[in-house]
Amino acid sequence: MNNILEIKGLAKNFKSFALHDVSFSLPRGYIMGFIGPNGSGKTTTLKMIMNLMRKDAGFIEVFGQDHVKFEREIKQRIGFVYDEPVYYEQLNLKQMTSLISPFYKKWNQSLYEDYIKRFNLNSTQKIKTLSKGMRTKYALSLALSHGAELLIMDEPTAGLDPVFRRELLDILMDVIQREENSILFSTHITSDLDRIADYITFINEGRIVLSEEKDRLYERYTLVKGGKDDLSEALKKELVGMSVTGLGFEGLSDHPIQGENLVIEKPSLEDIMFFHTKEQRHGD
Amino acid sequence: MKIVLSNDSKLTIWEQITEQIKDAIIKGELNPGDPLPSIRSLARDLRISVITTKRAYDELEAERYVDSIQGKGSFVAAQDNAMMREKRLKNIENKLSEALIEARIMGFKYEDLEKMLRILWEE
Incomplete structure (x- = not known):
């Protein structure tokens, strides 16, 4: 398979947090959602791909090339939308863009101006007066205007209203109309990804919980609900996580389940994430 | 061609697509030789995964409702x-x-x- 991004055995140690053996790959032409609770290691992983943070171990290849050795070449072909982009706050958009654009060999000024217009941004507005949503839109305009084949976005929908979140999904679908383009998109708002993502990679406490086709996930996982009495010890063993209230229980299984009196439903990504992280909290 | 996806349906998204396209073919709304939208443009219009759309087309092809021609796209197959x-x-x-x-x-x-x-x- 032709992978645009390949990560193997990535590790990083901090005082209070560590990434352990992070491995996953993204084929060309598809969208991958990178999900996990806050503080699970999403941003750290993305920063290491961009070599904004050194890795302790493992290897990362982008476009089949080592991400450190070929950093300059690779970055020409990546559009990066960062959670909190750092710009010169006293400059206006036009001035800032004129500093950034010469870096890119394939910079497309008219495409950039189209996005600025489409996102209702004002070129003469100073960076420091931009709202969080406007900053994301500005970062997107830059990321989409140099012919990037790989779009890496860290929490792009945080701080955006629902209307623009939808528009963003349309923009992403436009990007992958070209079969050689891919998108890696981290978020903790999974409803944005429920439909458009082709692959899901789920990280929790610095470890990859799963990385696979989204449709396979939906086929595999089941959400089970029932009264308190229906929650037998045998059933408990089948569940990766559960939540019990006075009225009944709800649990997640990573395989199909049948049973009398049980309500079986298809889980959402949010359910899958919730019960996987819940189990760990109960595990101690 | 019309495709409407429902979140409440018991059918998966790809099944909803195949069922609706089959229906249109059986009812004669789509005729042999008619082009279908490309996988990627259909995914965009429905705002769904490319893999999901591809699965629907693969299924239609397996059941001989649709012919896919490399580099040209997908067409409604001649029906026996x-x-x-x-x-x-x-x-x-x-x-x-x-x-x-x-x-x-x-x-x-x-x-x-x-x-x-x-x-x-x-x-």
């Missing part, structure tokens, strides 16, 4: 007349069964249903 007849019969049967279920819920007798059918037929 006998097979088409079979499919249409099946379609009528399904619709009648649906009506039967409703009628039984309403407590209709066979004669009531026959009467209704005659009225509709002569309209």
Whole structure:
């Protein structure tokens, strides 16, 4: 398979947090959602791909090339939308863009101006007066205007209203109309990804919980609900996580389940994430 | 071509797509040789995963409703007349069964249903 991004055995140690053996790959032409609770290691992983943070171990290849050795070449072909982009706050958009654009060999000024217009941004507005949503839109305009084949976005929908979140999904679908383009998109708002993502990679406490086709996930996982009495010890063993209230229980299984009196439903990504992280909290 | 996806459906997204395209072919709304949208543009229009769309097309191809030609796209396949007849019969049967279920819920007798059918037929 032709992978645009390949990560193997990535590790990083901090005082209070560590990434352990992070491995996953993204084929060309598809969208991958990178999900996990806050503080699970999403941003750290993305920063290491961009070599904004050194890795302790493992290897990362982008476009089949080592991400450190070929950093300059690779970055020409990546559009990066960062959670909190750092710009010169006293400059206006036009001035800032004129500093950034010469870096890119394939910079497309008219495409950039189209996005600025489409996102209702004002070129003469100073960076420091931009709202969080406007900053994301500005970062997107830059990321989409140099012919990037790989779009890496860290929490792009945080701080955006629902209307623009939808528009963003349309923009992403436009990007992958070209079969050689891919998108890696981290978020903790999974409803944005429920439909458009082709692959899901789920990280929790610095470890990859799963990385696979989204449709396979939906086929595999089941959400089970029932009264308190229906929650037998045998059933408990089948569940990766559960939540019990006075009225009944709800649990997640990573395989199909049948049973009398049980309500079986298809889980959402949010359910899958919730019960996987819940189990760990109960595990101690 | 019209495709409407429902979040409440028991069918998966790809099944909803194949069912609706098959329906359109059986009803003659789509004819042999008609081009279908490309996988990626259909995914964009429906705002769904490319893999999901691809699965739907693969399924339609496996069941010979659709031919995919490398580099040219997907087209409604020439339908075998006998097979088409079979499919249409099946379609009528399904619709009648649906009506039967409703009628039984309403407590209709066979004669009531026959009467209704005659009225509709002569309209």
